[in-house]
Structure formats: C-alpha cells, structure tokens
Amino acid sequence: MKTGYNILEKDLLDDFLAMVQIDSPSKSERGMADWLTEKLVSLGCKVEEDDAGSKVDGNAGNLLVYLKGNTDADPLLLSAHMDTVEPANGVVPIIEDGVVRSKGETVLGSDDKAGLACIVQLARLAKDQPDVPRPDLEFSIHISEEVGLLGSKLIDVSKFRSKIGFVLDDTDALKVNTGSPGAVRLDYTVYGKASHAGVAPEKGISALKVAAEILAKMNFGRIDDETTANVGKIEGGTASNVVTEKITMSAEARSHDPKKLKAQVDHMNGCFEEVCKKWQEASKHLWEGTEEGPLPRWEVDQGEDYAPVKFSEDDYGVKLPMAAGRSLGWDMETKVSGGGTDGSILTQKGIPSVVLGVGMRDIHSTKENIAISDLNDAAKLCVTLVTMHAQGGVS
Ligand SMILES: [Zn+2]
Structure with a gap:
C-alpha cells in the first residue's frame, strides 16, 4: 500500500x-x-x-x-x-x-x-x-x-x-x-429634535451635534494589540435649514480576547449614554411632559458577528x-x-x-x-x- x-x-x-x-x-x-x-x-x-x-x-x-x-x-x-x-x-x-x-x-x-x-x-x-x-x-x-x-x-x-x-x-x-478575533456589529441611532434652523434653532436638538460629541469622546481605531474598533459610516439630516433630527452610525468592535471585546463595546455604548444624559439635562424644557420623552436619546442594534x-x-x-x-x-x-x-x-x-x-x-x-x-x-x-x-x- x-x-x-x-x-x-x-x-x-x-x-x-x-x-x-x-x-x-x-x-x-x-x-x-x-x-x-x-x-x-x-x-x-x-x-x-x-x-x-x-x-x-x-x-x-x-x-x-x-x-x-x-x-x-x-x-x-x-x-x-x-x-x-x-x-x-x-x-x-x-x-x-x-x-x-x-x-x-x-x-x-x-x-x-x-x-x-x-x-x-x-x-x-x-x-x-x-x-x-x-x-x-x-x-x-x-x-x-x-x-x-x-x-x-x-x-x-x-x-x-x-x-x-x-x-x-x-x-x-x-x-x-x-x-x-470575535466581532460585534453595532448599528446606532441618535434621536434629536427637528426645528427650523433659521426661525427657531433653540427649539431643536441637533442629533448631529450630539453625535459629534459622542465620537469625540470615543476611542476607536487600534485599541491594543488584540483589539480594534471602527465607526465606518454616518448618515442623517435632511437639509441645511433643518436642525438634524436623526443620525445613524454603523460601527464594529473586534478582539481576540472576549473580555476586551466586551469592554470596548461597553465603552462605545457608554459614550452614547453619557453624552445623551448630559444633553437631556440641558434640554429638559424641550421634552419634559411631551410624549416623546427624554431627548436626545440613543439606541443600538447590536449583534455578535462571530466569536x-x-x-x-x-x-x-x-x-x-x-x-x-x-x-x-x-x-x-x-x-x-x-x-x-x-x-x-x-x-x-x-x-x-x-x-x-x-x-x-x-x-x-x-x-x-x-x-x-x-x-x-x-x-x-x-x-x-x-x-x-x-x-x-x-x-
Ligand atoms: Zn476567502
């Protein structure tokens, strides 16, 4: 044989x-x-x-x-x-x-x-x-x-x-x-409040400005030798004269270490939570008592792509x-x-x-x-x- x-x-x-x-x-x-x-x-x-x-x-x-x-x-x-x-x-x-x-x-x-x-x-x-x-x-x-x-x-x-x-x-x-690595897909939405940008900008909450503040706070790119993260796409807004009501962001985090992966995802979600909380306090007069509830607010559609x-x-x-x-x-x-x-x-x-x-x-x-x-x-x-x-x- x-x-x-x-x-x-x-x-x-x-x-x-x-x-x-x-x-x-x-x-x-x-x-x-x-x-x-x-x-x-x-x-x-x-x-x-x-x-x-x-x-x-x-x-x-x-x-x-x-x-x-x-x-x-x-x-x-x-x-x-x-x-x-x-x-x-x-x-x-x-x-x-x-x-x-x-x-x-x-x-x-x-x-x-x-x-x-x-x-x-x-x-x-x-x-x-x-x-x-x-x-x-x-x-x-x-x-x-x-x-x-x-x-x-x-x-x-x-x-x-x-x-x-x-x-x-x-x-x-x-x-x-x-x-x-394992990877988590994160699709975020930030909700603000629309208003005419020339007539009454103070009645609006710019989801774009909130999003910018969130991104400025967030660590992404190469996090460490085992971990990376990215916000790869951002979309929103309707016209230059409208305070931006909604922004969506497509992001991901990857790591060879499950603990580091979770920590990075927690950090990213935490940036949304922290910035939105701060803005909600400052703009209470715009949403308190309304049906919409606290604004700006955020949500995430989060899924494990692979372990x-x-x-x-x-x-x-x-x-x-x-x-x-x-x-x-x-x-x-x-x-x-x-x-x-x-x-x-x-x-x-x-x-x-x-x-x-x-x-x-x-x-x-x-x-x-x-x-x-x-x-x-x-x-x-x-x-x-x-x-x-x-x-x-x-x-
Ligand atoms: Zn292949």
Whole structure:
C-alpha cells in the first residue's frame, strides 16, 4: 500500500483555471455550485445542496459533500467558499512567470477557488490513487462568505460526522492560523429634535451635534494589540435649514480576547449614554411632559458577528498540518488573523476548524494573484495531512 499521494499538478491547475472563469459573485454562485456538483459526483462523491441560497436571496445553496474513505480513521472536514468579491465577472486568467493573475479588470478569484481546487484534488486523488490510505472526507462548501459569512452561518453541521475541520481560505500556504478575533456589529441611532434652523434653532436638538460629541469622546481605531474598533459610516439630516433630527452610525468592535471585546463595546455604548444624559439635562424644557420623552436619546442594534477563536499549538487541528508541512521539509509557522472566517463559524457550531493558507495574494483587489508553485504546495499540504491522519495522525 502506498503511504502518500502524487499530486496531479496539471489537473489541479486546470481545475483552478476552469473555476476562476465561472462568474460567482456573492449570492450568484449557481455556476460554481453546478460545476462542483458535476465534477465531485463524477469523482465518486455524494453531494447535497442545502436551501441557504433562498434564505439570503441568492441563487445557490451550500454544498455538503461526502467522500468515502478506505480506513477507519475519524472523518475529517475540509471547507472553502464559492463566492468572490467584485469586480468578479468575466475573469480572464493570465499566466506569467509561473504566476496566475487576472487581466486586471477583475479580481482573480483565487480567494477561494484555490481552496476549492485543493478539495477537488482530494477527490481526484482518491479516484486516481485509491490505495493510498484516507479517512472519510466531508467537504463543507459555502456561499456568500464575503458578505458576512452567510453560508457557514446557515449550514447544518449535524449533517457532518467530523469532529475537526480545516478551512482552506487564507494567504500563505506554509502558515497555520491559530486564532481569529470575535466581532460585534453595532448599528446606532441618535434621536434629536427637528426645528427650523433659521426661525427657531433653540427649539431643536441637533442629533448631529450630539453625535459629534459622542465620537469625540470615543476611542476607536487600534485599541491594543488584540483589539480594534471602527465607526465606518454616518448618515442623517435632511437639509441645511433643518436642525438634524436623526443620525445613524454603523460601527464594529473586534478582539481576540472576549473580555476586551466586551469592554470596548461597553465603552462605545457608554459614550452614547453619557453624552445623551448630559444633553437631556440641558434640554429638559424641550421634552419634559411631551410624549416623546427624554431627548436626545440613543439606541443600538447590536449583534455578535462571530466569536473569537483561539487554538493552542497542542491542539490536534494545529499539530496535524504543522507535522504534515514539516514532513514535506517546510518551515511551518503559526499566525493569527485580523478577521472572522468560516472557520470561526464552524468552530462556534461545534466543529473546531483551523484556517490554512492556500497561496492567494493581494486578495480583494484586481492585482490578486497566485503562484502555481504555491497552489501545488497548498494541495500537497492538504493531501499530506489527510493521509497522515488516516495512518494514525500525530500525537
Ligand atoms: Zn476567502
């Protein structure tokens, strides 16, 4: 029995090039879902599509894919996403000096079709080299990752048996992601009181002025090495001659540490509370006894986007890819990421999932590119960790 796979480099690149030429902006993943379903079924996988698409107003659902193994090792989950950021349509891949990039008018879509190419490669190898030991494999292939991790949030993980997963969706193929921050979304509204700005400004309470005072008080940007916050959008007002009645603000806070995340959110909410209280005192004569009640006032629509994830170097999900990479003679490193991933959601849902790099570079830009050698390395790492796991794993 052979112990390891020989990567099918030509098929890997061909699959990748075929996929980047299928338009798949978020919520329009139909073409990708169909291509993957046909390909994976032809390679011996069972493919189910869920109804997540209809829930996010998209045209395709998540794919839940099952590939039978040939050992009794515990199953492993691998995950990637089908959608890309814009400009996404009409990608023309160009290969120069061993690097694939787009013609320059679109992204390339290696984020995350490089991850998908690794998944297809695993299915290809299982068929091409059936004697190599492998566990049962489960692939969780998501829609709408780029617009708020929508697909992974809707996937039913009870349909998987894996107790551990790998999300193939990061830059450097030789780095293992051991942590990502948690994030809280904060949509604020500040209510003031409208009045004619020329005739009776003293009868109004400017929500804009209140908001400005709140923002001047608030700490955001880089808070510490683990924590960031931002107020990214502010909207309100109707005309120059009307005292602003309402302001809305879209904000967020992120941290790798749940306590620091809560402290930052408390601080931000506290700024609204403190400034509005002060103004309410000063403008009592404008609202006391009215139906509206105290003005100015604030409210927040607050939601956890994803929880912080922290793996230790002793966790099997970190040890396995590190050992797989070292067995290939590579210097493996760990890193932490600045954003949430489908790995955050799968972990939160009970399948601890470590994010691995697949070689994509300059992502979310028209300069996006990937070196073919990095794509090959990413696939090698995936298949090596799978075969290593099937042969007893690492202790
Ligand atoms: Zn991605």
